[in-house]
Amino acid sequence: MSALRIDTAKGGFTIRLHDTEAPATCRYYRDIAARGDLDQGVVFRVTTRENDTQSNGWPIDIVQFGTHSGLDGDRRSIQHESTDTTGLTHRRWTVSASCYAPGEVYGSFFVCMRDEPALDFGGKRRSDGLGYAAFGEVVDGHGTIETLYAHAGANEILKQPIRINRVTVQHD
Numbered sequence: 001m002s003a004l005r006i007d008t009a010k011g012g013f014t015i016r017l018h019d020t021e022a023p024a025t026c027r028y029y030r031d032i033a034a035r036g037d038l039d040q041g042v043v044f045r046v047t048t049r050e051n052d053t054q055s056n057g058w059p060i061d062i063v064q065f066g067t068h069s070g071l072d073g074d075r076r077s078i079q080h081e082s083t084d085t086t087g088l089t090h091r092r093w094t095v096s097a098s099c100y101a102p103g104e105v106y107g108s109f110f111v112c113m114r115d116e117p118a119l120d121f122g123g124k125r126r127s128d129g130l131g132y133a134a135f136g137e138v139v140d141g142h143g144t145i146e147t148l149y150a151h152a153g154a155n156e157i158l159k160q161p162i163r164i165n166r167v168t169v170q171h172d
Contacts, residue, residue: 002026003139003170004033006065008043009163010148013141014170015095018134021086024079025097025105025135032067032107033167041067041107042161046152053156058118058125063148064098065164067107075106081133084121088134091115093145095136102130111138113149 004015017026032038045064052059080103083089090096090112096119098108118125119132126132138145151158 001172002030003172004029004136005168005170006038006141007165007167008144008148009165011141011144013144014139015136016139017136018086018088021088022081022133022135025081025133028076028078028097028105029109029135030169033169037067037107038065038164038167041065041164041167043148043151043164044158044161045110045156046149046158047156048152051152051154051156056125056127058123060116060119060125061113061149062110062116063113063145064108064110066098066109075100075104078103078105080130081135082121082131083134084131086134089115090117090119090123090132090134091137093138093142094134095138097133097135099132102126102128102133109135111145113145 002017019026047062049059094112097105099105121131123131
């Protein structure tokens with residue numbers, strides 16, 4: 001089993017990766033962490049039911065992290081590991097891949113702050129119904145995630161992004 005340890009300007013937390021259920025997605029995030037691509041990245045988006053501009057009627061509560069290159073970063077195509085094939089669901093503390101389209105990832109992921117079934121396969125958040133690829137869960141440092149979430153403002157994109165100092169890969 002592997003994990004990612006994320007240390008931010010507001011504290012640290014650990015993501016346990018579900019390597020068996022979502023191997024391609026976990027490999028992608030392990031690889032970008034090992035290369036240092038997430039070091040000096042940022043928490044750049046905190047979406048709440050009140051500020052969610054992309055909700056399509058299904059607002060979500062998430063904290064989103066990304067590389068220092070943000071949306072201009074390297075896009076990759078990987079297998080889309082939807083929740084119907086992995087058995088994972090978007091519950092509170094679930095970590096999921098940000099994507100432009102199913103399987104088209106970039107150096108960004110998000111943490112669910114509540115149960116988010118609209119993000120699962122068949123959910124209403126994506127018009128194609130394919131949902132997002134859950135691949136891990138926050139197992140410690142929940143207080144840090146809550147602190148980051150408390151930075152939500154009127155807009156989902158933070159005016160002052162919060163720095164990610166370092167991300168390390170841990171193996172059991």
